[in-house]
Amino acid sequence: MSATFDDSDESKPYATDPEWADVIPVQQYEGVEPIAPIFYTEEYKDATDYFRGVVKTGEMSPRVLKLTEEIIHMNPAHYSAWQYRYRTLLALNSSLEAELELMDSFAIQFLKTYQVWHHRRLLLTALRSVDAAARELAFVARALRTDAKNYHTWSYRQWILAHFNDEDRLWPGELPWVEELLEEDVRNNSAWHHRFFVVWQSGVRRGEVDREDVLRRELAFTKEKISLAPNNPSAWNYLRGVLDHTHTPYASLTSFVQPYTVAAAPGPTDDSVVDLENPRPSAGAELPCVPALEFLADIYEAEGGEATPKAVQIWKSLADERDTIRKKYWEHRIKDALHGSQ
């Protein structure tokens, strides 16, 4: 983990490097005996002393690029080194494309670091190039092969798409790609969120003007995924998200949900009566499943009146039997339904 700088060709300390003899290094703490200090390697201490020295004089030069690159290699979370590097690149009129390419190996190595992704975003913003954006989307897809749920990678992708919103050529691949990812892992919540972003949050794309049609397509897609793995909360949350967003009553899905709220019927299902609107639970489904019961209770609660006790009954069974870890929450729902709203 800590040996991120082991393959470098024996760089000599800045303190003895004649090329850096004109810079006065600045110690981190002067006149303070710091509490909770970090035991840095000599190499890191040396480099950051010279970094502070450079910042003090405001030098922006090619050797500063080399210095910041070295520091970032040792500590990719050093946001001040990143910031100084970015400003130096601009000051020197350096090729930002070349910088993006240099960043590829960094990003894969330090996938979880904010700065790695933010730096790319600054570069792409400055470049204003759709080609570069397209290349970035391809790079992000590659990075997600390594870590399919990496938060920064995903939010960077969404930022690229939003920032280059009018560039039609960047968008058409998104939905098929999300479908591929959900094919590989139907429980990848990041991919579900991306689907919501693409379909519902980023304006209306070409070919998606008929929103009723889009709604039908999304409901069919989601129901199908639910039928494969009914206990998958990501798919249910997406379903709820779509219904909420389009102000579609949950009750419109009552006949779809019902089979998921009861123990599976014994024996093979009759394939001749396949209802495409309402795909049935798969053979391996473990039923009844909590998300379906919750959904049904929501339908009853919204209906109100005579239906409220049915909702309460479901919540009680969740609280006392099927989902006891969330007992407090289900009791809160009961209280809320009975007394909260008049």
Place this chain on the structure above:
Amino acid sequence: MTSSGLRPTPVDGYPSPTSRLQIATEDILRAHVPTSGTPPVLNRNLHLQFLLRNLQQGFPERYTSQDASQPWLIFWTLQGFSTLGIGLDDRTKRRAIDTILAMQHPEGGFGGGPGQVAHLLPTYAAVCSLAIAGKPGPGGGWDEIDRAKMHAWFLSLKQPDGSFKVSSDGEVDVRGLYCLLVCATILNIMTATLLAGIPEVIASCQTYEGGFGSASFGEWAFGEDGQSPDYAAPRPTLGEAHGGYTFCATAAWALIQPYVRLYASSPSPNLSLAPPAVNMRSLARWYAAMQGGRAELGGLRGRTNKLVDGCYAWWVGGGAAVVAGMLKEMDEARSIVGECVAGDVDAKEGEGEEAKEEGWEDDDVDDSLFDRAALQEYVLCAGQHAAGGLRDKPPKHSDAYHTLYCLSGLSVAQHQVIPNTSRRIALRSSWDSAKARGREGSGMSLSDDQLSFSDGLRRESFVNALSWLEEEGTEIYVGGAVNRVNATHPLFNLTVTHTEAVMAHFYGQSLPIRRPTSRPRRKPPTA
């Protein structure tokens, strides 16, 4: 506990990478389920030694990755001591103050270390560390914070949509927003200029799942320069709902309520739009859904279909505590309105007693949204490392970050700190407006109109923050009271005592005495 309670997460005969990792993790965690008869023990001394070693000897080389988070290393350690009920000696306090002050940036705010660029996150950690270790007067740390410069620096980070970059050239996200609001609240620099647009930003970060993502995309509404904004344009969320961001957004939403209320009652800058709103129902649902099952020892996860992790005991547990507190406040506000409408207060009070007798209303003193006992089991049985310190999950090592947030999560599962109506009334009645105005720290000059608005904002920010108190009689200690840790304020992650002292100083107030408060207990607390 029945063995069926420990059944694995259902896979529906349809495994995928997520479910495989989930089942493998449950197999590891299952080995840590406490056996009945041996109560889990908090290894207090081991953790104290861990903290002490970090504080006095320092951190090993692998912590170089935290070199730009030095105020955090200090905060995690100092607040760890506070949570374990250990005070600091004067020399330690002195060194902590000097170290933190060495990181103050000449242009305002604090950096991740001396000579580093000022950044909102370490600024939170620095201010909170000073709240613990500092005091008024020269060398005490508190009066060395340059509040006017900090406020000016905050404004320099503000974006056209109301959001904030974490540093100049830095990213925008709700962590920064939360850190900024904590500092502004504690330091009495909550100005209307600073807060404009923040409620809308927070609301736009709530995802369809109910939790919050990292940021929203404001350029469609505001362009890159903020000229001719289009308030109706969508502001899509960047990134899915996530425990860390959801905590920050929830606590930020709670901290900004005084502004939201005052601003809703004053002429709105864009009248055509509904005031920004957070969906508390879906938020509460999201928080509850983050608790893992019995096979995961009731630990908390940070995202849908991700693994439980000790640090979310705080981010998700703390955020859920904020929501529980806000829901209780909303409930009370509703019942007060109900009483006012009924008019006959005396008669109504009598009825209230009857309603209590019947029992649904006050019989349960536990307002939480999650299983507090189960979460304690996770921290105690899976979160502790045998060599001291706490961790994500077995078989990982402990570290400074997980040590604090596991302990904070344990605290939030043991205690309930929620808004207290009588405290709010007492704080309002003892409020000294002139003194508070005199201690205002931003140094901004205001017109008369603005002055009265900001007087109101200042008072309500103070009252809103300090009305959160522990509800006595609602503690639950898994493993017995020997495992007790101190209560923590869910909006700040400081003890109430530290929060009160530092805010009393910066608002020039002397606080009314706190009386123990408790609701009548009708049923012994569960667990």
